[in-house]
Amino acid sequence: MINTEYYKDLTKMNTFGMKVKARCFVEYDSVADLVDIEFGELSRPVLHIGGGSNLLFTEDFKGTVLHSKIEFMEILDKCDNVSDAQVLVSVGAGVAFDDFCDWAAKEGLWGTENLSYIPGEVGASAVQNIGAYGVEVKDIIHTVYCYDTLEEEFVSFSVAECGYGYRDSVFKKSGFKGRYIVTHVVFALSREPKPVLDYGHLKEAVLSSYEGGTDMEKVLDHLTPEMIRKVIIRIRKEKLPDPSDMGSAGSFFKNPVISREHFLRIEAAAKAEHGTDFKVPHYDLPDGYVKVPAAWMIEECGWKGRRSGGAAVYEKQPLVIVNYTGNAYPEEITGLEKRIVASVMDRFGVELHPEVEHIPQ
Ligand SMILES: Cc1cc2nc3c(=O)[nH]c(=O)nc-3n(C[C@H](O)[C@H](O)[C@H](O)COP(=O)(O)OP(=O)(O)OC[C@H]3O[C@@H](n4cnc5c(N)ncnc54)[C@H](O)[C@@H]3O)c2cc1C
Known part of the structure; x- marks a missing residue:
């Protein structure tokens, strides 16, 4: 209808x-x-x-x-090139992604648990390549089904054809964006345990939530997707604003990638200010570039928890801009965004780019 x-x-x-x-x-x-x-x-x-x-x-x-509002979820029959432990699940684009995670965890199927509690729907998850706690949705996508509004036909993209990168896919590229509507996504989940616990302190959090002791071997024997899902939901609730309580779009900015020379200059200035033992958080990239958390830069510029009209920088996570009063005007959000971008540029010589899509652009 x-x-x-x-x-x-x-x-x-x-x-x-x-x-x-x-x-x-x-x-x-x-x-x-x-x-x-x-x-x-x-x-x-x-x-x-x-x-x-x-x-x-x-x-x-x-x-x-x-x-x-395409909202079906069904397990598919086995097909070629799918192992015995794998289970293919076809999910409509309009299903809330977390409802799918909840269902999969209850079924004892592995793959979605680290992506628990990310807002949004299944169709957009395949566009955005959502990710959290060391897992990206591309890791469990098998095929993305779309309607091509130009040729007026149904088409499918294998995961390799989706051109996935960090929060990126072919569906965001010019010529594709707006042309292809995701109708449903087939995910390949697993009946065999596949816990991914290497991210941050997730392993410790899972260990400490297990009531049968902290022996890793024993915990691994008893681990279920539901146990990991529960831990992740608890951590996310502690760190991020729940959209039902306070409006936001999650991480507002992308983490900038800068040259090593640029990073060393930032590091030297930070050590001069905070002491020689100070460590600037960063991730070395294989090509000699360095990714620096935008949250750290924003906090260093003094924005954490600051309000501007109805908008504010979230007090627990400076990467998130929130609709603090519930009545913020768009100009208050974009005004705060501009001031943050200007102060990070002024202090670090780094240009922040939004992760959030502005409509109109
Ligand atoms: C509190 C909070 C926490 C968050 N945490 C995370 C996180 O941990 N990891 C993460 O990756 N993201 C996170 N996000 C961002 C967001 O949840 C994801 O980007 C999510 O995938 C957006 O889904 P949506 O359904 O809301 O899409 P929308 O925001 O409505 O749209 C996103 C894009 O997808 C396109 N789109 C939507 N549906 C379709 C379709 N059927 N076919 C084609 N294109 C479509 C839209 O045009 C738009 O370009 C968070 C957001 C919030 C508010």
């Missing part, structure tokens, strides 16, 4: 809680519905949204917002 509304209030359809309207809003609940939508006739621009958890609407949307 296709449902069309005009001047639709999007406040509850974007986790930032921006009070904006879409001139036209089209929601559909089956793959077949897409054939009936006259894409050439829709008022432009056209934007397909999921849960609106990576978007910042800066004004009313002048064109058409599309949304999928």
